[in-house]
Amino acid sequence: MAEWIKACEADDVDEEDVIRFDHGSRTFAIYRSPDDEYFATDGLCTHEKVHLANGLVMDDIIECPKHNGRFNYKTGAAKGAPVCVNLKTYPVKLEAGAVMIQID
Amino acid sequence: MVIVGAGECGARAAFALREQGYQGSVTLIGEELHLPYERPPLSKEAMASEADPAAKIVTDLRKLADARIILMSGARVVRLDRQAHDVHLDNGASIPYAKLLLATGASPRRLPGLPESSRCVTLRTFDDALAIRRHLAAGVRVAIVGGGFIGLELAASARRRGCPVTLIEAQPRILMRGVPAEIAAVVHAEHERQGVCIVCGQGIASIAEAGETIEIALAGGERIAADLCIIGIGAVPNTGLAEEAGLAIDNGIAVDARLRSSDPDIFAAGDCCSFPLAVYGGRRVRLEAWRNAQEQGGLAARNMLGQDEPHATVPWFWSDQYQLGLQIAGLSDEGRDTVRREVGPDAFILFHLAGDGRLVAASGIGTGTAVARDIRIAEMLIARRASPSREALAAPETRLKALLAA
Ligand SMILES: Cc1cc2nc3c(=O)[nH]c(=O)nc-3n(C[C@H](O)[C@H](O)[C@H](O)COP(=O)(O)OP(=O)(O)OC[C@H]3O[C@@H](n4cnc5c(N)ncnc54)[C@H](O)[C@@H]3O)c2cc1C
Ligand code: FES
Numbered sequence: 001m002a003e004w005i006k007a008c009e010a011d012d013v014d015e016e017d018v019i020r021f022d023h024g025s026r027t028f029a030i031y032r033s034p035d036d037e038y039f040a041t042d043g044l045c046t047h048e049k050v051h052l053a054n055g056l057v058m059d060d061i062i063e064c065p066k067h068n069g070r071f072n073y074k075t076g077a078a079k080g081a082p083v084c085v086n087l088k089t090y091p092v093k094l095e096a097g098a099v100m101i102q103i104d
Numbered sequence: 105m106v107i108v109g110a111g112e113c114g115a116r117a118a119f120a121l122r123e124q125g126y127q128g129s130v131t132l133i134g135e136e137l138h139l140p141y142e143r144p145p146l147s148k149e150a151m152a153s154e155a156d157p158a159a160k161i162v163t164d165l166r167k168l169a170d171a172r173i174i175l176m177s178g179a180r181v182v183r184l185d186r187q188a189h190d191v192h193l194d195n196g197a198s199i200p201y202a203k204l205l206l207a208t209g210a211s212p213r214r215l216p217g218l219p220e221s222s223r224c225v226t227l228r229t230f231d232d233a234l235a236i237r238r239h240l241a242a243g244v245r246v247a248i249v250g251g252g253f254i255g256l257e258l259a260a261s262a263r264r265r266g267c268p269v270t271l272i273e274a275q276p277r278i279l280m281r282g283v284p285a286e287i288a289a290v291v292h293a294e295h296e297r298q299g300v301c302i303v304c305g306q307g308i309a310s311i312a313e314a315g316e317t318i319e320i321a322l323a324g325g326e327r328i329a330a331d332l333c334i335i336g337i338g339a340v341p342n343t344g345l346a347e348e349a350g351l352a353i354d355n356g357i358a359v360d361a362r363l364r365s366s367d368p369d370i371f372a373a374g375d376c377c378s379f380p381l382a383v384y385g386g387r388r389v390r391l392e393a394w395r396n397a398q399e400q401g402g403l404a405a406r407n408m409l410g411q412d413e414p415h416a417t418v419p420w421f422w423s424d425q426y427q428l429g430l431q432i433a434g435l436s437d438e439g440r441d442t443v444r445r446e447v448g449p450d451a452f453i454l455f456h457l458a459g460d461g462r463l464v465a466a467s468g469i470g471t472g473t474a475v476a477r478d479i480r481i482a483e484m485l486i487a488r489r490a491s492p493s494r495e496a497l498a499a500p501e502t503r504l505k506a507l508l509a510a
Contacts (some may be wrong), residue, residue, distance in 0.1 A: 004461055014187070016505075031112045045251065051473075052470075052477050054141070054472070054473040054474065055473075055476065055477065056476075056480045056481065056505075063480065065473035065476030065477060065480075066429075066473055066476070067395075067422065068395065068420070068480070081112075081116060081162070081398050082398075084161070087113060
């Protein structure tokens, strides 16, 4: 069942950056775009399951810290070798200064 | 369009031709019997895992068919005929080309005088990896000749499998080529902590097989007995075809910034070629790095289609050993001077500066991917030929990303 959970405070993420959020046995990556919108994806790269939170965010791209695989974090789309499987994305909303994500 | 060598570079080039909208025929010829696969895991997970690994393929038959790429596996090109514009296979067939890409990679350098033995091996292919794995089990004594990346990664993997490991390096320290001493020291210390016996500054006098044992005699007189001996003393570019066809060779198939060889219809890319590196004023280099093979595959494809695009990127390399992740952007020997930046408790980066203060390379080591982001930003600064202040580079509280905006 889908539920909304609090991931972090809005200020916890710098602009054009990413942080890690763990929930139970799952792990997510929470992004803040250069135009100040928030996004959420699965935390682990689809290539070798490395956490993306050490990666570099540029515009709407997150680059995996391990082998520079790239994803569009807004859509989850894989952007070329070595990643070929898309990243799962999650709905996000801001509520009273907190970043909320909807997980299933 | 014909591509010789179905490694990562050749495979990338084949798909890139289609991505560019090329409609004609694309033939990818590879000597190995596997679909194109990733080599980096061969010395890492594929070796360290208890369970038998599968090759990490980079494409499948479906994708090849959808892109109308003809893959000829298990086929070796034995001759190029530049006059007739065709390549000859070991089965007698010949295939015509309009443009040809040589992506033949490299082969392990051999030590002269080695015994013919399944216990004395090198690592380049998936089949090599399986052959090595067959020997690895707890207690099996492993000797590794060569303290470069492949030797060290193999040492780490063999330790994971419970093997006693001795690593022999002829140079005064490990990772002499391309890695600063300060970082090599961290790698060395970790291997010793993990129980690898490292012997530096010792050449090999002889290697011989005696029954089930490989006997290694060092130049200094010491003897090492092993059940398996892996030679990891670097790789030599596969230039045979090009040489016989009379193409220019210079530590690899010599190509220009557009990856064109001395024959305008023949290109070369990846581990087999040497090319001028624009970021260092055209210094000729040959790289053995995964990302370079990918990038050059794409670049060669575009130039084969007439795009006239010069190579412009900065070299980038990673290695994983135990929990340590090492990443290098640029070539550190371009630097005259270094600035150190701490990245958390057990990770640091060395920024290499040229005499005029320009940032020319960055080498980092730490747990997992701790140094990745800063190395990536450094790579972009290097590409821009930036000269950031030493204070900003050294101070952990300055965000490197801010330097990009400057
Ligand atoms: C064990 C190992 C670990 C590595 N780890 C890392 C790492 O951690 N980080 C990193 O950046 N890089 C790493 N690399 C380097 C990286 O894998 C190479 O740079 C990359 O594979 C080069 O790709 P390539 O396509 O140019 O050559 P290759 O991958 O060597 O492919 C060339 C192919 O051409 C075929 N071929 C050659 N001649 C002929 C012929 N005449 N006819 C038909 N086929 C032919 C060969 O059989 C081969 O399959 C590693 C390499 C190895 C071997
Ligand atoms: S683990 Fe992310 S690109 Fe390889």
